[in-house]
Amino acid sequence: MSVDEHTIDLAGSPVFFRSAPARGVPAVYLHGVPTSSEDWLPFLAAAGGLAPDLIGFGRSGKGGHLDYTIGGLADAVEALLPERLNLVGHDWGAVVGLELAARHPDRVAALALLNPLPLVEGFEWPAPARRWRRPLLGELAMGATTQWLLDRELRRASPAWPPERTAAVWRQFDQGTQRAILRLHRQTDKRALEATRPRLGRLSAPALVLWGELDPWCPVALAAAFSALLPRATVERVDGAGHWPWIERPEVIDRALAFLADARA
Template identity: 30%
Template sequence: MTSTRTVTLCPDPPLTLHEAGDGRPVLVLHGGGGPASVAGLVAHLAGHGHVVAPVHPGWSGTPRPAWLTGVDDLALAYLHHLHDRDLRDVLVVGSSLGGWIAAEMAVRDTAHRITGLVLIDAVGVRIENEPIRDFFTLDARGIADYAWHDSERYYVDPAAVPAEQLAARQGDMGALRVLAGSPYMHDPKLLRRLARVDVPALLLWGESDRIVTPAYGRAYTAAFPNARFDLVAGAGHLPHVEQPEATFALVDAHLSAGGGGA
């Protein structure tokens, strides 16, 4: 069974949630590309538990309160949501920006509601000599070249995109710039704080990602005390889109081995 609803959790922002499946709570957090970029991941994980997939405020036309200006605000809002619904033994899965939010949630989870993490080509930390590509400086061709393994397949000519879709993308990018534009796509303190996050973590990386490279991903993984790094061949920044079968197989193996928590 699937459903979509909006809940208001004062003083937190209203959240639009897509929910599917039954069992263990699985929070799926999308990246800058919006909820459509994790739709396949949501469908797959619904076979493992009860998936809760929020639309980040400001994406897809949803309201973003003026005070919500940082990833830390989102991380706290989602933690409050877990608390208010009394969700426990939660697996948090995040792609790109969503992985950053997941990591920020984990360092703040003093109630120990999160028992597992899966971060997919996550941003959020500063790694010496491995800068995060400035997404805002790239045109459509640059995005295809840096974000995808098969850039020709995924390149979209802006001239062929309907005006309403372009406007929606611009709205999403505006929200992304507010939340993650300065300092660009990272929290300077997060890397050091990850040493206190001892839940099992799987970090998956597309081998051809040039937004955040596999070397960045390995350094990110090393900051966790209980983490594993896996590389997905033939994929870029969104391996769950380019190579879904291989990505899902790695997630399933991690969960079957007990790497996802309790």
């Protein structure tokens, strides 16, 4: 399936997104940190939908004036949402997706969340995030990052991470993206999703949470606490996979898409 590329102005910033014709209810795919909508190309090719680059990442705007909070990232893509949609999110993108679902519970048909950032009771920031959250130390750590160091960290999170993807991420890992990462981590409480719990309680859509068990950033031990945010959540562990489970286990793509298709049936 052909995937098209677009850039439009939304919420005071250019927003880049990829799209392909969808069968049935379209999915909106939200990537995590530090990647882009390129993560979702296999999903778009298989089932269509829409995948934006969140502000601060990929080919979207990275201005210093932008709001790099969960709410700000949601604001920047909210106008792209179809009237009826499935939400697919990974890492920070899953958190942004839950914010959008909490705002529009009646528009969401189903959710598929992959290794979401579990900002719930029991979560502790991983070592890189702890550095980023500290003024000056975070800037020094970002400034010292090389492609080799980035590749090492991505492979630690997902052992089957392909080196060509590191090269693509590195090309877009500029000062704007580094600033967005620092601000996002500094302005987010590690229990942020607890405040969203009452609004998520109105969500009637079924949710599938797919969790690579080897993820050092988003520990699978918090899967139950995270899924308790959603009234109709099912959790499935992905054996032998890390932070990007669909890269290590391509059958995860089929599982997620089959769930979304069954949810609308």
